[in-house]
Every structure is written in structure tokens, then in C-alpha cells.
Amino acid sequence: MFRFFENLVDPYVPYEEKDAPPRQLLPFLMDYARPFRSIFVVTAALKSVVAAIEVSLVWYVGRLVDLLAAGTPAEVIRDHGTEFLLAALAVILLRPIISGIDVALLHNTILPNFGTLIRWRSHRHVLRQPVGWFENDFAGRIANRIMQTPPAAGDAVFQTFDAVAFAITTLIGSVALLFDADPRLTVPLLIWIALYLLLLRWTVRRVGPASTRSSDARSAVTGRVVDSYSNIHSVKMFAHDTREIDYAGEAIETARKAFQAEMRLITRMDVALTALNGGLIVSVTGLSLWLWYHGQATVGVVAAATALVLRLNNMTYWIMWATSNLVQALGIVAEGMETIAQPIGLVDRPGARPLDFREGRIEIEGLSHHYGRGFGGLDRVSLTIRPGEKIGLVGRSGSGKSTLVKLLLRFYDPEAGRILIDGQDITEVRQDSLRRRIGMVQQDSSLLHRSVRENILYGRPEAGEEEMVEAARRAEAHDFILTLTDPEGRRGYDAQVGERGVKLSGGQRQRVALARVILKDAPILVLDEATSALDSEVEAAIQETLYGVMEGKTVIAIAHRLSTIARMDRIVVLDDGKVVEEGSHEELLTRRGLYSRFWERQSGGFIGTEETEAAE
Numbered sequence: 001m002f003r004f005f006e007n008l009v010d011p012y013v014p015y016e017e018k019d020a021p022p023r024q025l026l027p028f029l030m031d032y033a034r035p036f037r038s039i040f041v042v043t044a045a046l047k048s049v050v051a052a053i054e055v056s057l058v059w060y061v062g063r064l065v066d067l068l069a070a071g072t073p074a075e076v077i078r079d080h081g082t083e084f085l086l087a088a089l090a091v092i093l094l095r096p097i098i099s100g101i102d103v104a105l106l107h108n109t110i111l112p113n114f115g116t117l118i119r120w121r122s123h124r125h126v127l128r129q130p131v132g133w134f135e136n137d138f139a140g141r142i143a144n145r146i147m148q149t150p151p152a153a154g155d156a157v158f159q160t161f162d163a164v165a166f167a168i169t170t171l172i173g174s175v176a177l178l179f180d181a182d183p184r185l186t187v188p189l190l191i192w193i194a195l196y197l198l199l200l201r202w203t204v205r206r207v208g209p210a211s212t213r214s215s216d217a218r219s220a221v222t223g224r225v226v227d228s229y230s231n232i233h234s235v236k237m238f239a240h241d242t243r244e245i246d247y248a249g250e251a252i253e254t255a256r257k258a259f260q261a262e263m264r265l266i267t268r269m270d271v272a273l274t275a276l277n278g279g280l281i282v283s284v285t286g287l288s289l290w291l292w293y294h295g296q297a298t299v300g301v302v303a304a305a306t307a308l309v310l311r312l313n314n315m316t317y318w319i320m321w322a323t324s325n326l327v328q329a330l331g332i333v334a335e336g337m338e339t340i341a342q343p344i345g346l347v348d349r350p351g352a353r354p355l356d357f358r359e360g361r362i363e364i365e366g367l368s369h370h371y372g373r374g375f376g377g378l379d380r381v382s383l384t385i386r387p388g389e390k391i392g393l394v395g396r397s398g399s400g401k402s403t404l405v406k407l408l409l410r411f412y413d414p415e416a417g418r419i420l421i422d423g424q425d426i427t428e429v430r431q432d433s434l435r436r437r438i439g440m441v442q443q444d445s446s447l448l449h450r451s452v453r454e455n456i457l458y459g460r461p462e463a464g465e466e467e468m469v470e471a472a473r474r475a476e477a478h479d480f481i482l483t484l485t486d487p488e489g490r491r492g493y494d495a496q497v498g499e500r501g502v503k504l505s506g507g508q509r510q511r512v513a514l515a516r517v518i519l520k521d522a523p524i525l526v527l528d529e530a531t532s533a534l535d536s537e538v539e540a541a542i543q544e545t546l547y548g549v550m551e552g553k554t555v556i557a558i559a560h561r562l563s564t565i566a567r568m569d570r571i572v573v574l575d576d577g578k579v580v581e582e583g584s585h586e587e588l589l590t591r592r593g594l595y596s597r598f599w600e601r602q603s604g605g606f607i608g609t610e611e612t613e614a615a616e
Contacts, residue, residue, distance in 0.1 A: 055173030062304025115150035140226025149336030163322030188283035217255035354433035359387035360554035366417035392565030395574035439522035443529035445513035447501030459520035
């Protein structure tokens, strides 16, 4: 039975991805709700039936009192025994069946699948964002919004059906019941409904913004806490535990004050509602007694009216809380939309085709990119890299080396100029096809929080075990991998490397990253300080490996340790975003220019620190 309801909607159903999702709350939710539309209609109908049944029970209590007062017990049983039996069967059998289906649709069909659908699609959308988008936000805050928005959206849907639909049907049924008993009894109820709606409006208009502020404050706390945990080495190295506690404490105190303001509103609402419900109980019960006293109402009417207002009294607290929760949930969804509904900042052009890779010729024409600042980055760089050519990129920090690589990978689109690969503008081809043709080893070789095997196979998931191990051997990583173990007892290639590979040394991380790129075997190879974290002995062994890997590939290597690129076919020197020199190692030394000064000032093979500027 559970599987039937659980499988009514597939949260992973194919859908059309949108580069610009709806930015308004209702269209945003309706877009996600498309697979659930028929389920929502049935659930709303069933919830109305359930509410009508509850009101009918109150009505039947009044009828039962009148019937019991109409004759002797024997006469009542003789005349109405069958009716009582049918009513009992309806309560015992029909009511649980209808209620059970209603509850199953809410709890087993909607809640698990609606939240899953939103989380799945939101994650897919966020992963499509460009690198620059992630660099402008906290990873913790992004993840927090991905995690908290789906349950909030599910809670909003749940409250809409479980509270709002039920309440509307109950109120309509209550008015109809009292009107049928005596139209005058509806007067205090209608006045109460009007006042209740005013109180509800007052609450919603204030609780909504207060809830949003509280949710924003909680996200700020999460962002600061995650920032501290992610940089725990820096925190400990500089002995700034107290500073980080104070940094998080500011956000925690702001969140406390925001939550206090929200709870003040809830308290005011609760007190006002208690007074309002007291007036409803006294007025309706008192009026029904007055009508009974004057012979204009039966004892059953008094009983039904009293039972009804007592039920409304209990229900209104639930409805008010449910409505407040609904608004709070919508506030959380609205906050989450600030992240998961942002348009994709860098998309494939309409009709983009896969990169048709032929030789690996790279042409850079008038390339400029300053990250929107008007300075830094690259300034009108033109460069041609022949198929299979190996070039080294040299320059001070901030000269534009990393910017060039990011533009080649299309992490950003250039502000001017273009990059061609085999004659194709990379902004006109599909991003995934471009990046599959480029292998890159970065200076900061962070790894996924998974096993060593999964990290290496990330380069080519379909590769076999032997190919993976051979890549590790070529990267001088196989021997140390076999010695690894993690707290769960997993060993070797199955050992977990920790968040960003923190359980491995810098050199070990770099060698695993090298193995990953070796396994990928892409025809264009980018090395950004690929051996910077290695000791001299391992570096010497890996250098030979790298030269072997470079065979037949178009290579761009960034290095401050100039000895690592001296054997390149050509060295390009960047300064202040421009190409200022290019040629072989020997040619550049004889020119006595910037490269020559770098070489002379090196200590241990690094560009002298006196030549460095601000980071790129």
C-alpha cells in the first residue's frame, strides 16, 4: 500500500531545464509543482471531504440528543437503531478509509517526493552556474539553502492542504450547520470569522517579514560557522579561536534578536486569539441557550452549537499556528530562491555544437578580461599555440596567467577578443565538450571527500582498475596509496581522503590529482604549478613522467619555478596583462629582458619575491 502512494509521482521525472527560473514565489512553486497537479487536486478534494465529515459528526451529535429526548430508550432504538448502526459503521469504516487516503497522499506521496524533486532540480541548476558565481558566495550558505528550501516548500504545501483547505471547508460547514438550526446563530459566527481573518492578516503581514529576517540571520550564522570550519588550519595556525568565536557570536546574537522579534508577534497573536475565541464560545452558546429558553431551539441545537464552537476554538489555534508556519515556510523558500532561482550566468549559445577537435591549435585574438573592474586580468593579448606545441607561461602574480587559463576553460567569457580551438570560437561550442578536451592540474589540488579510487577515476569514470592503477604509478602515487587507511578501516584505494583531501599531505594530493589527469588523457594539457607541492626527489621523477604525458598534446604550463619549464618549446612572459616576451629559454636569456631577470633572481628556482605584485 505504501509503495503505491510513494510511487504516484516520480521526483526524477525528465523536465526542461531553464536558464532563468521564475523569480516570483508563486510561479517558482508552481513550476516545481507541475508533476503534482493531479495529486494536489485529489488531495484538496479529499481534505474538504474529511472536514465535511468532521462537521457532520457535530451535527449528528445534536440530532442524537434530540432523538434520545423524543421517546423512551426502547422506542428510540426501535425507530432509529438501523440509523445508529449505519452511522457507527460510517465512523468505524468509511471515515478511516477516506482519512487514510488523504493522509497517505500528504505524507507518502507529496511530502517525500515534492521536497526531493525541488532538491534534485535545485542542485542540478546550481551546478550549472559558472565558477565565478561560486566564488562570490559561501559554499556553506549555498548548500544550506539547497537543503532548507525543499522541506520548507513541502511544509508550505502540507499546511496549505492540511490546514487551509480543511479550515475553509470547516468554516463553510459550520455556517451552514448553524444557519440550518437557526439563522440568528450565524451572526456571532460571521462576526468572529471577520475578526479572525483580520487577526490572521495582521499576523501574516508581520510574521512573514520577521520569518524572512530570522531565516536570513540563521543563514548568516551557517555561513560564518562553515567558513571557520573550512579554514580550520588557518584558524589554528594563527591561534584565532577566540576571534572566530566572536565572529560567529555576532551572527548568533543577530539571529537570536531576529527570532525574539518573531516570537513577540506570535505571543501577541496567541493572546488576541484566546480573547476572540472566548467571545465566540460565550456568544454562540449563550444565544443558543436563549433560543432554547424561549422554545425556539431544541436541546440538540444547543449541544451541536456548543460542540461546534468548542471545536472551532481548538481548531483556530492550530490554524493560526499552521498559517504562521506556512508564512515562515514561504519566507524560507523566498530566501532560498535568492540562490536557487538565479539565472545561469554563463550558458551555451543556442544551437551550440560539441567541439570538433582535430589538431589542438589554440588561437588567442585580442583577448581582454578584467573581471568587470577595468584593471587586472588580461589586456588585448594575442597568441597562437601550434598543435602539439608546449609553452610555458611566466609572469609576476597578477600578470594574467591564471586569467588566461580560466578563459581557455570558459569559466568566464572574455570582455573582448576570443579564443579559437581548431578554428572554433570556444564560446560557440558546448562547455562540457570543451572541458573534456582539456586536462588540468592546479597548484591547489583539492580532492573530493571520497575514496582515492573515486578521485582518480573522476578523470575518466569508465576506465578499468588496471588503467587507474597504472595512472597512479606514473604519478608516483601508487606506493603511498597502498599505505593509506581511514578511521573506518578502509585501506589503499578505498581509503577516504577527507574534505578537499585534507587527510593527505600536499604532495600526496598533488600526485593523486596528477594521476587523475593522466587517466583523463585529454589532448590539451594545462599545468598550473603542477609540481609545486612536491619535494625535489619526487618532483624529479614526476617531471620525466609529465614530459612523457605531454607527448602529442598541446601544453600550457604555468610555473614560478622556472627550471620546470626550461625545456618547453616556447616561453611566454606576461606582465600587467600583456605579452611582453616570448621565445625559447635560451633566446629569452640572451635578450636580457624580464625573463632573464627572473632567472637571475631565483633562489632555488623561484621568481624573486621582489618581483611579485597583488594576486591574480
